[in-house]
Amino acid sequence: MKKVRKAIIPAAGLGTRFLPATKTIPKEMLPVVDKPTILYVVEEAVRAGIEDIVIISGRGKTAIEDFFDNSYEVQDKLSKDGKTHLLERIEKAKNLANIISIRQKEALGLGHAVLCGRPVVGDEPFAVLLADEIMVGTPTVTEELADQFHKTGISTIALMEVAPSEVSKYGIVKAEPMAPGLLHHPGKLFNITQVVEKPSASEAPSTLAIPGRYVFEGAIFEEIKNLSPGKNGEIQLTDAILKLAQKGRMNGMMFSAQRFDAGDKLGYLKANIELGLIHPETGDGLKEYIKYLAKKL
Ligand code: G1P
Numbered sequence: 001m002k003k004v005r006k007a008i009i010p011a012a013g014l015g016t017r018f019l020p021a022t023k024t025i026p027k028e029m030l031p032v033v034d035k036p037t038i039l040y041v042v043e044e045a046v047r048a049g050i051e052d053i054v055i056i057s058g059r060g061k062t063a064i065e066d067f068f069d070n071s072y073e074v075q076d077k078l079s080k081d082g083k084t085h086l087l088e089r090i091e092k093a094k095n096l097a098n099i100i101s102i103r104q105k106e107a108l109g110l111g112h113a114v115l116c117g118r119p120v121v122g123d124e125p126f127a128v129l130l131a132d133e134i135m136v137g138t139p140t141v142t143e144e145l146a147d148q149f150h151k152t153g154i155s156t157i158a159l160m161e162v163a164p165s166e167v168s169k170y171g172i173v174k175a176e177p178m179a180p181g182l183l184h185h186p187g188k189l190f191n192i193t194q195v196v197e198k199p200s201a202s203e204a205p206s207t208l209a210i211p212g213r214y215v216f217e218g219a220i221f222e223e224i225k226n227l228s229p230g231k232n233g234e235i236q237l238t239d240a241i242l243k244l245a246q247k248g249r250m251n252g253m254m255f256s257a258q259r260f261d262a263g264d265k266l267g268y269l270k271a272n273i274e275l276g277l278i279h280p281e282t283g284d285g286l287k288e289y290i291k292y293l294a295k296k297l
Contacts, residue, residue, distance in 0.1 A: 008117035012058035048142035109234025123218035130212025132263025171238035174205035186256035
């Protein structure tokens with residue numbers, strides 16, 4: 001079986017939840033402490049053995065491509081100033097993987113964005129990582145999904161439990177546990193039988209949601225290609241997931257990493273605080289500040 005060596009990172013969305021900040025800056029470039037969110041996501045993919053990363057971009061997103069390219073002026077200045085640590089960080093970030101950029105010319109949905117990566121991925125298995133979710137922990141979610149995929153050859157996507165009030169934000173699955181034991185334990189495997197994109201609480205088949213981490217067999221592309229527009233008139237990735245599920249070829253897996261929804265204002269702030277607390281330059285100062293704030297609140 002082919003190993004998962006390629007990933008698609010859809011990053012063509014307009015980032016309306018962060019306007020006006022994202023009028024001229026791609027949301028994927030907003031910093032969490034000192035790294036753009038997309039760098040956390042690329043690092044996660046690379047730790048899972050991914051070598052080629054297809055970024056699905058759109059108009060106004062060239063800052064993402066530039067980030068993974070040389071920046072001679074900045075590098076020259078850091079080198080002349082002897083700031084080798086920063087220079088090394090920049091060098092490392094741009095050499096993490098082969099970054100390939102493909103434009104999605106029209107916002108036709110997440111499924112369509114993933115299909116745009118087909119010319120690079122071909123028939124190989126591949127990972128999809130949504131760029132506004134930061135997953136922190138070892139092993140990484142993509143690593144766990146790829147390891148599982150390598151055992152079975154069956155597409156495997158991350159699952160997480162959400163509150164009933166949250167189901168309308170996610171793809172929600174109906175799934176049968178593949179073995180007895182605790183349902184929400186990291187590594188717990190499910191056989192997915194039904195998927196509904198952003199259902200109301202009354203329509204939801206469960207409270208098991210799909211966060212933005214997936215490993216697919218190449219066959220998903222043909223399923224996406226044959227889809228008609230679904231929820232909100234868009235080509236939905238969840239509809240293609242359902243097609244493979246109906247063929248008995250879609251597993252779900254609980255994961256161990258901590259997830260931050262950096263595409264949401266509050267989630268973004270939480271990511272900055274938690275990652276700021278473990279950052280060597282900001283951890284102590286931020287801890288003091290939080291204690292001070294807690295007294296004031
Ligand atoms: C997308 C998917 C949805 C998934 C979610 C995870 O929705 O369509 O199935 O649960 O990402 O964040 P979006 O948040 O892009 O609207």
